[in-house]
Amino acid sequence: MDPMLTITDVSRRSGVASSALRFYEERGLIASERAGSGHRRYPRSVLRRIAFIVFAQRIGLTLEEIAAELAKLPADHVPTRRDWSRLSGEWRKRIDERIAELQRLRSGLTECIGCGCLSIDRCSLANPADMAGRKGQGPRYWLG
Amino acid sequence: MDPMLTITDVSRRSGVASSALRFYEERGLIASERAGSGHRRYPRSVLRRIAFIVFAQRIGLTLEEIAAELAKLPADHVPTRRDWSRLSGEWRKRIDERIAELQRLRSGLTECIGCGCLSIDRCSLANPADMAGRKGQGPRYWLG
DNA sequence: GCTTGACTTCAAGTTAACTTGAACTTGTAG
DNA sequence: CTACAAGTTCAAGTTAACTTGAAGTCAAGC
Secondary structure: OOOOEOHHHHHHHHOOOHHHHHHHHHOOOOOOEEOOOOOEEEOOHHHHHHHHHHHHHHHOOOHHHHHHHHOOOOOOOOOOHHHHHHOOHHHHHHHHHHHHHHHHHHHHHHHHHHHOOOOOOOOOOOOOOOOOOOOOOOOOOOOO | OOOOEOHHHHHHHHOOOHHHHHHHHHOOOOOOEEOOOOOEEEOOHHHHHHHHHHHHHHHOOOHHHHHHHHOOOOOOOOOOHHHHHHOOHHHHHHHHHHHHHHHHHHHHHHHHHHHOOOOOOOOOOOOOOOOOOOOOOOOOOOOO
16 A cells, blocks of 8 residues: 555566666656665656656657656646646657658658669668667768 | 779768778678779679668668678679569568557557556557567567 | 878777676565 | 565676777879
8 A cells, every 4th residue: 555666566567677767767767765775666656757758769769858858847746647748749740750751661662672773873762851869870861 | 984883982872981881891781892902892783782771771670680681682693673672571561560550659649648548557559569670678568 | 202082900989778797785584 | 583585886788880090001193
């Protein structure tokens, strides 16, 4: 009946390893209180926060971006569904762009590779849009 | 009029850095001949091979997977369009799965976060399918 | 002959997102 | 009281895909 959860509880219920939970805390994505022993204790609301993190990762956000989003949540109360939904503004666009790119790649699979035009001179299939989570490195620019 | 290209030629025409080209060679994705000076010389066909590599990366394949695909190309002649298109079998499925996931995430953005059900107990939005290029690490499993 | 630019190799650095290991401390069951 | 599981911190290791730097070679222009 204790409302607070141990790190193992949270790990089991979220599917996120304890080491990752400590790492998230270090990066400021989640927080914990401490029991007298020094052990972490989490309120239930952390589970939703973690769900949000995992969700955002699947979309392609980096932890840094996610941290920035989470920082927009009000500090004075446990976030409501309204608070959460305010965070998703930019995301829809991002998902749509990535879907569009994949569809382009998909049709290129038939048309471009199939027809033999997959040549750097004429084909502009792979383009640099989105590429979430990899900035400033790699040679992945492609001038279509 | 020389049919062979230098590494800078290839880099400029493909948009892939020379350091990356050397790296690809080391990993067996591309090959080069050597001029008397020891400098690399590439046949034009390498450009299509590189286009294929970049394309496959955008889809989400790792270099290791791409190398495995490329190994299926015939060694006795410069690949034809038919040779190339044979390689794309599995890909379509992969793209479709990733698109489906993104669409699922997208609707979750409205329905799940919006309605407030983004809770680890009830929500199964983020699932582990695909996750190209990240195996055996990270806590990114999510039991829907 | 000298400088410049393109090229070479090889080792080490980079980034994200964690994991692993070492060295300890705490909590719980018997 | 003794195990042993569960927790803690902190530093270092891991993986992918490259990049960067050091140190040296080679070809072309002046």
